[in-house]
Amino acid sequence: MGHKRVYLDYNATTPLHPEVRKEMAEAMEMFGNPSSMHSYGREARANVEHARKTVAEFIGAHEDELVFVGSGSEANNTVLSLFACASNLCIPGFKGRQGIITTKIEHPCVLETSQCLMHRGSQVRLLDVDRYGRIDMEQLKEYLDDHIGLVSVMTANNEIGTIQEIREISRLAHEHGALMHTDAVQAVGKMPIDVNDLEVDFLTMSAHKIYGPKGIGALYVRKDTPYCPFIRGGHQERGRRAGTENTLGILGLARAVEMRRVEMDDEVRRLAEMKQVLKDGIAASIDEVEFNGHPEHSMSNTLNVSFPGAEGEAILLYLDLEGIAVSTGSACASGSLDPSHVLLATGSSAEQAHGSIRISMGRETTMDDIRYVLDVLPRVIEKIRNMSTAYVKGGAHAAAE
Numbered sequence: 001m002g003h004k005r006v007y008l009d010y011n012a013t014t015p016l017h018p019e020v021r022k023e024m025a026e027a028m029e030m031f032g033n034p035s036s037m038h039s040y041g042r043e044a045r046a047n048v049e050h051a052r053k054t055v056a057e058f059i060g061a062h063e064d065e066l067v068f069v070g071s072g073s074e075a076n077n078t079v080l081s082l083f084a085c086a087s088n089l090c091i092p093g094f095k096g097r098q099g100i101i102t103t104k105i106e107h108p109c110v111l112e113t114s115q116c117l118m119h120r121g122s123q124v125r126l127l128d129v130d131r132y133g134r135i136d137m138e139q140l141k142e143y144l145d146d147h148i149g150l151v152s153v154m155t156a157n158n159e160i161g162t163i164q165e166i167r168e169i170s171r172l173a174h175e176h177g178a179l180m181h182t183d184a185v186q187a188v189g190k191m192p193i194d195v196n197d198l199e200v201d202f203l204t205m206s207a208h209k210i211y212g213p214k215g216i217g218a219l220y221v222r223k224d225t226p227y228c229p230f231i232r233g234g235h236q237e238r239g240r241r242a243g244t245e246n247t248l249g250i251l252g253l254a255r256a257v258e259m260r261r262v263e264m265d266d267e268v269r270r271l272a273e274m275k276q277v278l279k280d281g282i283a284a285s286i287d288e289v290e291f292n293g294h295p296e297h298s299m300s301n302t303l304n305v306s307f308p309g310a311e312g313e314a315i316l317l318y319l320d321l322e323g324i325a326v327s328t329g330s331a332c333a334s335g336s337l338d339p340s341h342v343l344l345a346t347g348s349s350a351e352q353a354h355g356s357i358r359i360s361m362g363r364e365t366t367m368d369d370i371r372y373v374l375d376v377l378p379r380v381i382e383k384i385r386n387m388s389t390a391y392v393k394g395g396a397h398a399a400a401e
Contacts, residue, residue: 003323006369010209010362011158011186011302012327016252017211017363023255024213024248034245035236044247051254055218058257059184059203060194067219067240068250072185072206073109075219076152078230078241079181079202080113083122083149097149097178099123103135104345105162106154107183111341123147131347132294133162140169144176151178155187155198159342159358160293161302163187170199179225185209185217189260190268190299201225207249211363212256216249263363271361272300274370278359279303281374286381287393290352292343306348306356310384315357318380324373327358 007015016024027047032040034048049063056066069075083098102114104126114124125143127135135153144151151173156163170180181202187193188203189210195203203220207213221227227240234242282289282305292304307315312328319326328340339353348356359373385393 003321004369004372005323005325006365006372007325008359008361008365008369008373009325009327010365011358011360013208013214014211014362015364016213017256017259019259020212020252020255024252027248027251030247034247035234044245048245048247048250051250054254055205055257056220058193058261059188059205059220060196061220062223064238065195065220065223067221067237068245068253069217069219069241070215070243070246072183072204072209072217073107074230075204075206075217076107076109076181076183077113078219079150079204080110080117080152081230082226082228083117097147099125099145099148100150100152101125101127101140101143101148101173101178102152103127103129103154105129105133105157105159105342106152107158107185110152110154110183127153129162129345132297133157133160133292133342133346134294134297135164135169137165137168137172140172144172144178146177148173148176148178150181152181152183154183154185155193156184156191156299156302157293157342158186159340160304160346161186161299161360162294163191163297163299166198166200174199186299186302189257189264190301195220195222207253207256210256210260213249213252216246216253218253267363268300271365274361274365274367275300275303277367278370278373279305281370282377285374285378290348292346292348292356301361303359304343304356305359306343306352307381307385308352308355309388310355310381311388312354312356314384315355315380318384319357319373319376322376322380324376327360328356 030044032044034045052066053063056063083100100122102110118124127139129135153164153169155166166182173180179201182200183204184193185204185206188205201222206217229240231242236242236245288308290306316326316328339350343353343356
């Protein structure tokens with residue numbers, strides 16, 4: 001079928017930047033182990049350390065503060081697991097501070113790890129969010145006490161794009177003697193990020209969200225901050241993460257960061273314009289839609305929208321037949337029919353959460369792509385609603401018992 005193909009799932013993963021692909025192809029000849037002392041190893045080590053400096057500088061950090069890891073999920077697990085040890089032996093001065101504060105809208109790698117830590121005796125408190133997905137600052141103040149060792153709040157939400165006030169959250173955490181971590185996987189490379197400006201102790205980033213390769217990420221650990229390796233058994237990464245370095249991935253990440261430095265500002269402006277056209281077009285052409293996430297404090301590339309009377313999975317599949325790739329909060333493909341935990345936390349009904357899709361744009365998205373979506377999407381929603389027994393135009397969406 002000669003459909004136009006439009007990829008609008010950049011928050012899930014991004015295509016390799018042509019410059020990243022080129023860099024990695026050239027680096028494939030460099031196979032030495034960075035820990036080896038001979039010339040092959042020294043060459044690899046020099047390249048890894050140059051890449052470390054490049055990535056660290058992009059987020060305002062010193063190169064010694066950056067640990068290369070296998071993914072954003074690994075970085076998040078590493079930070080949260082600092083507080084798994086009942087005696088806090090690995091973090092002197094934090095004895096008795098097993099408590100963790102995080103939010104109800106974090107990525108599953110934070111929420112599931114927090115759940116696991118609860119079973120091991122850690123105290124975990126989950127912050128509520130308002131209808132736009134921003135945390136309740138008063139509740140944070142209420143939860144902070146002498147038992148809290150870590151506050152972990154994502155910079156930008158992967159589903160609805162809402163951006164949190166990380167600097168203010170950091171200050172509150174530090175006032176109560178807690179460390180501050182932010183999962184910035186969706187933010188780094190899409191908005192200016194400076195660890196000193198945000199005043200965070202830990203920050204997570206991932207290459208494949210910014211046109212780099214999969215299987216490589218980085219964890220910022222502020223100098224002199226307590227730290228305990230999550231993966232042990234080697235001296236790599238100054239003893240902070242065992243395992244031979246993924247040299248190819250590291251160089252790909254560094255090149256991706258270099259290209260973000262060049263392209264990010266113009267891209268953010270362009271995507272914000274396309275997001276507005278898309279939002280206005282959907283509102284004008286489809287009845288009864290609900291936009292999720294903060295109207296202003298939100299990523300320029302992310303639009304999450306609910307269509308009562310149309311299942312998100314059905315919308316995704318019909319759009320896919322038309323060549324358009326989006327995502328949905330309910331992970332049907334993984335065998336779970338649960339509605340998005342993020343949308344439920346913002347007060348959406350299960351029905352509204354089930355009827356939502358996320359459109360996330362990126363560097364290759366064009367205005368032609370947006371026009372194509374605006375041509376196809378209204379027909380898809382109408383078709384699904386016409387087949388639905390749960391949809392009655394005008395707001396009576398409840399299915400008969």
